Amino acid sequence: MALRPLPRAAARLGAEAVSENFTTSALAAGGGDSARWRRFVDPAVMFVIFAILWEKAVDVFRIKAYLLPPLSKVLQTMWTSRDLLLRESWITTLEILQGFAWAMIGGVLLAVAIHGVPTVRRALYPLIVVFQGLPKIALAPLMVIWFGYGTASKVLMAFLFAFFPVVINTLGGLAGTSPALLEHFRAIGASRIVTFRRLLVPSALPAVLDGARTAMPLAVIGAIVGEFVGSEAGLGHLILDANANARTDLLFAALVMVSLIAGALYLLVELAAKRVWWRAL
């Protein structure tokens, strides 16, 4: 049989080549025909325009600094209060990461148990569906009463926010395993453990990462909410503190830090998700 020549991209060998190829094509699909650098330059230009407008608007309309400080003032505060900002950011980041990690571990384990054990499914699945609908924000005061003003209650809030999307997505991924492949594994005499390890795990992985993608920003919200309700440290605490002292510049500086943290953590999840290149197949 004449083997047809493969396209340029497919001619490269190995997983790396494939994943790289997949990434670039996915990005190109978003950015049209424009070059790679425009993905970074366009938003940067937009930001500069926005910054100039902010700076000028405050000046021209004589907006009071406690309502909206000029951007230059925010940047100045960020520099002068850098130690404070970094310290509080670090505390909040750790809370987010711990809550997220527990949500991933607990969520995946619970989903696997629900998927694999019918009794667990019958007993727990309805409860999870009901509990998922509860606004987690309403639990924040309770968490503070139970676990105090320290980090534990914030980690728990981050966990509560992030947990359910992980469970639901993982369950969807496990249930979505191709029936044909499941039958194939049965036909080759694979045990339940082998089927789990070699078929269910890789096949559910894209969905698990979708769960992580949803969970990460929620973990950020959870930690900040936890800090709002009762805390002695962290960016949420700093925001309330700055607010109480009419330090709007510091409040903005804290908001910038929250955005940077949320963005960076989301990017980490995205990078991990890119490694699972077979998701789109």
Next chain:
Amino acid sequence: MDRRVEAATTRADVAASRDPADAADAAVAIRNVSKTFVARAGSVRALDAVEFSIASGQFVSVLGPSGCGKSTLLRIIAGLVRCDPGGEVMLLGAPHDDVSDDVAVVFQTHNMLPWLTVERNLRLAAEVRGLPEADIKRRVEALLPVLKLEGFRHRYPHELSGGMRQRAGLGQALVLRPQVLLLDEPFGALDALTRDQLNVELLRLWQEVRKTVVLITHSIAEAVFLSDRVLVLSDRPGRIIEDLRIDLPRPRGPETTKAAPEFGAYMLHLNRLMGVR
């Protein structure tokens, strides 16, 4: 010559062609196999008292309209589905109701894992079965050239053409070196040209390894071209309405076999049986 073909298509000859092979030394023997699926909307009888035996090394096709229970029959032989009580499946002379190393199945959609390369997909079944590494390596190295996939061993399934994927699927089944190969419309999703090509390759492969093959198909030409024998299943519930021996000489090839006048006669006979006019 024409007389012989005509004779082959009469009822009497059909009865005589039924293999006299004793169920004990047949590769596959099934007796009184029925299957009823119970669903909320009522039960569906897919197979009704199907009986036949297949001698070792024979190439048998099961032909039938879609939805006649062909695939169910194959799954029962594979041990993936149990038949209704009272039926019996014998494999290499022993009763059989579970999956076995002696039988391998190739389904219509290939069974390759998208995240593994061709080579690692071929290794999968052998790895799962816990074969020694040296053995797995030897088997896969022997298979790759036979399947013409040597240059594609590090490719992923989505980088292959449909025909290559089905050849790899065949390899996935062959790596366990089964005695009986069950093919469930393996080329059904391919275009006609690729399908013809793969039929020729399957024929060559079978002529080399001489395994017992049961091919499920709804292509009459494919069945006649490849088989020693064609079983025809009726519409649901599936019953065997014809057991036709194909007396075309071997080795067969696309030019010689399809040009033979008997080929056309067999086709015509099976066409009539299946109600195509």
